[in-house]
Amino acid sequence: MPEADDTHRGAPAEYRTIDLDQPSEARLYDLFLGGKNNFEVERRLYQDVVKLAPETPQLAAANRRWLAHAIGRMVIDGHIGQFLDLGAGLPTLDNTHEIVARADPDGVVVYVDNDLTAVTHGQALLADYQHSFFAEADLTDPAAVLRHPVVTEAIDLSRPVGLLLGMVLQAIPDTEQAARIVAEYLAAVPAGSYLALTHPVNPRDGSRFASFARSIEEKLGEAFPNLRFRTPAEVGGFLTGLQLVPPGLVDLASWPLDGPGVSAAGAGQLLLVALGRKP
Secondary structure, three states: OOOOOOHHHOOOOOOOOOOOOOOOHHHHHHHHOOOOOOOHHHHHHHHHHHHHOOOHHHHHHHHHHHHHHHHHHHHHHHOOOEEEEEOOOOOOOOOHHHHHHHHOOOOEEEEEEOOHHHHHHHHHHHOOOOOEEEEEOOOOOHHHHHOOHHHHHHOOOOOOOEEEEEOOHHHOOOHHHHHHHHHHHHHHOOOOOEEEEEEEEOOOOOOHHHHHHHHHHHHHHHHOOOOOOEOHHHHHHOOOOOEEOOOOOEEHHHOOOOOOOOOOOHHHHOEEEEEEEOO
């Protein structure tokens, strides 16, 4: 495992200029969670989405609570002691390494992202954490992620791993490509590993809810043209071969969680969640 001051913790991001006219998915999600690392371009989009679906900030918060719940289940039920948080985004309230540390003080977390804001903030946050690391890499290239020096030194692929894909696969418009990416990560980890997945849904069945989901998908698509909400069947395809923890693949409102919930109607149905174990 890398030492606390090891340079493999993540070299500084190469010099890049943040485009203040182009919204960042990481900064927008952080804004929905109440964060302050955002610009006017994200704030305008945030207001537009909240007008369509006022409950979306509560949905984002519930998504974080669900991921915390899933991590706890992996540590306690599956004895998972190492995690790859793929497309981790910006540091936020109750970060993955903090959740893991409560259940297992020796648990290892590697965050993976290539968003410039996420990289700079993530590396700064983790500088003083012994068991948490940041790998600047593109999650859509599993081979490159898995051979990144931070990952190879911190994660032992002979032991089960907890894979986190929280609200990231919608940024990959090709469903077959997204499925191949998930399959590559799952193929690289041993039996007993877990995948925690959350993904926005549009049933595309002509229903009133499908129309509601499409309106949000289209609004977000103005800024992120590659964005794709998926049907339950498409999301289920990412979980092929896994043993799903009950209640299986369901909308977030249908998974019992501690704390404030989200409505079983409207925005509460916009997010599908699943926790699966590799047999």
